[in-house]
Amino acid sequence: MSEGTAPKEKKEKKSRVRMPEQEAKVRARNFLEVPTGYTPEMAKEEAARCLQCKNPGCVDGCPVGIDIPGFIKLLKEGEFTQSIRHIWTMNSLPAVCGRVCPQESQCEGKCILAKKGEPVAIGNLERFAADWERAHGTGALPSKAAPTGKRIAVVGAGPAGLTVAGDLIQKGHEVTVYEAFHKPGGVLLYGIPEFRLPKEIVAQEVNFLERLGVRVDCNAVVGRTVTLDELFDEGYQAIFLGLGAGLPKFMNIPGENLVGILSANEYLTRANLMKAYLFPKVDTPIPRGKDVVVLGGGNVAMDSARTALRLGADRVRLVYRRSRDEMPARAAEAHHAEEEGIEFFLLTNPTRYIGNDKGRLTGMECIKMELGEPDASGRRRPVPVKGSEFELACDLCIVAVGTGANPLLTSSTPDLQINKWGYIEADPKTGKTLKKGVWAGGDIVTGSATVILAMGAGRNAANSIHDFLVRGW
DSSP states (O other): OOTTOOOOOOOOOOOOOOOOBOOHHHHTTOOSOSBOOOOHHHHHHHHTTOOOOSSOHHHHHOTTOOOHHHHHHHHHTTOHHHHHHHHHTTOSOHHHHHHHSOGGGTTGGGOGGGGTSOOOOHHHHHHHHHHHHHHHOOOOOOOOOOOOOOEEEEEOOSHHHHHHHHHHHHTTOEEEEEOSSSSSOTHHHHTSOTTTSOHHHHHHHHHHHHHHTOEEEOSOOBTTTBOHHHHHHTTOSEEEEOOOOOEEOOOOOTTTTSBTEEEHHHHHHHHTTTOGGGTTTSOOOOOOOSEEEEEOSSHHHHHHHHHHHHTTOSEEEEEOSSOGGGOOSOHHHHHHHHHHTOEEEOSEEEEEEEEOTTSBEEEEEEEEEEEEEEOTTSSEEEEEOTTOOEEEEOSEEEEOSOEEOOOHHHHTOTTSOBOTTSOBOOOTTTOBOSSTTEEEOTHHHHSSOOHHHHHHHHHHHHHHHHHHHHHOO
């Protein structure tokens, strides 16, 4: 170093801006959203951490391909309205994605800052942009292509179906979404609790699509009230199937018919879609236990356990047959659950339920497990430890070990190809099925997965449908 030359100062790394949230003891007894959101100052400070990479890995990690550096740059500059409009070009449900996507394993997992520290809080910033628009925006809509006169039917108003609808309506096509429930939203509405995804947010995202021109027809059970062929006869040129996978699974162990055992699907549907948590204002019955056990280790199990706590349980235990490392739930959800007092019984598996002479659940027998060789999922297979049986007392058990494909539509459409598990066979890149003019995507093709993966499948299918409508099969 020459004389008089000052040494270069090492640039100090800025810490990730934490999103404020309710205290654990307070939130464990209410259904208000846990994180309370960034202020504008927080959003700009966090956006300033983005390095604006020339080859951004975060975009590669996003199943719907959002230009993440682009919208973050606009946030940094305080251009909040332009930021959300930039997101809308690739994602019609940003307020949802910012809340429930597993960013840690997708966009944020590919952030270069994650190599030596904490990634940019992409999900929090996306949420901020969407929430800012909802609270302060003009309500202006993104532009649409000229009308094509082509009509598409979307079956299922969940993440995949809503993505297809949003993409195709902006490409100039007419879109009608058929939903079996009385409200649109699919798993966003019936599966994810209010404290994680307020239903007002879902309603506003759907309203955004309706203002763009999407028609939503609820209480329409395609496969029962109308068949796919009848939809084609009505003038639709293409159909997308985004039915989800809502058929509950149980473990088929002794005592499963005791009163006090129910599926997470039913439990969360009653609590969320049917708003049982608002009793007595909303008179929807829901089983309530004081000593609750939830079976499973995914996000649905976490949602069920945290809901049971908020509905008045004194104790909630989560029983999972693998270790914490294999647990498929988002790290943030598991962390929040533990903070709230949920007890984790890991490497544990139920073997039978125990009841009283009135046929009511009083407990379950479990066995300890150890991890063996990896199975087909790539995770180490849990193996029972001989002689390690023990009993857990409980008066309510919520089974969250996965769901299957509801056969209602596929059984009424024999020319749809299904696999041995009952899921629809579709091209993984385009969503095309073997039935001409029909596409499928999301959980009805892959089995239970994440919201954003369903949206990614919807994006691929929408592009393929557009090509079909413009250029032919």
